[in-house]
Amino acid sequence: MRGEIVDNIPKLKDIAKQVGVSIATVSRALNNKPGVGPELRKKILRAAEKTGYTVNILARGMKTRTTATIGILLSDISNPFFAAVVSSMEKVLYPRHYNLILCNTNENPEKEKRYVNLLFSKHVDGILISPVGGRSSESLCREAVRRQRKIVFFDRVIKGIEADAVVIDNRVGMYEAIRYLVNQGHKKIACVAGNNNIYTSTERESGYRESMKHFLPDVQPVVAYGNYREKDSYTATLNLLSNSDRPTAILTANNLTSIGAIRAIKALGMRIPEDISFIGFDDLAWASIYSPPLTVISQPVDIIGITAASLLLRHFEEPTPEKPQKVLLKPELIIRNSVQKI
Secondary structure, three states, X not given: OOOOOOOOOOOHHHHHHHHOOOHHHHHHHHOOOOOOOHHHHHXXXXXXXXXXXXXXXXXXXXXXXXXXXXEEEEOOOOOHHHHHHHHHHHHHHHHHOOEEEEEEOOOOHHHHHHHHHHHHHOOOOEEEEOOOOHHHHHHHHHHHHHOOOEEEEEOOOOOOOOOEEEEEOHHHHHHHHHHHHHHOOOOOEEEEEOOOOOHHHHHHHHHHHHHHHHHOOOOOOEEEEXXXXXXXXXXXXXXXXXXXXXXXXXXXXXHHHHHHHHHHHHHOOOOOOOXXXXXXXXXXXXXXXXXXXXXXXXXXXXXXXXXXXXXXXXXXXXXXXXXXOEEEEOOEEEOOOOOOXX
């Protein structure tokens, strides 16, 4: 009839009728609870699959206070680094039957706020977050803690928030890169950084400045800001290399920054390492097959994702987990052929 809504969604009672058992028995079988024999359980599962029955996660969550759902907020889904981290997280969470909601903030505080509120409304069990940064991110994370949502920071942290975190020692990475360049005879070393609102950017820039002061106290650090964007990094590098007193080496703050910087170097008709030496932050697949293969600061991407997911799981699997842990991982300088000795 016109205006009548017909509910064709299979229900527990439909499966019970088909198999010839009680609704309670069907529920126990679908929820993997004891009291149902193996053959009967298989029969019930086959019937559920045949009818197209799916578990209502939110309805189950109202009873168990869990939804088996994890929210992941990452700052730039186009960045292969984050794709690799999420892939390693999924390797930990999928076998334990957790569903993932992936949110791309694109370094936008308003998008981050909207997505966090969405995850609250979905009653996710926990949140893995690489925050945009600034006051908005701090406020959102404090609200998550107030609501007793379990959160784990990865790659970036919000200082002052009591939560688990997995980050790398960005300053050590920059220190190793500067030391290597200095040992190769370089003094005019420029850095194409991110922006000051992002935790990793400020840490890497600070590491660059501290290392320059340590190894070359009489040389003024030179920083251009590429905002972790390929286009902005291209422009920043063009400006650096257009000066008469241009650097002999460039150090970039992440892989998208590296791409923009290399495009600028090529646009100016310059060669790596003959005309300009180069070290990038992040070791992605293309870095080793580029001509010449690039010297890079490598992050343990798989370990970042696996550790962050494991820290979140301990909140669900341990009755009284320890106080928040900050896991600090060490980057590695991988030396290839993009630095020339002068």
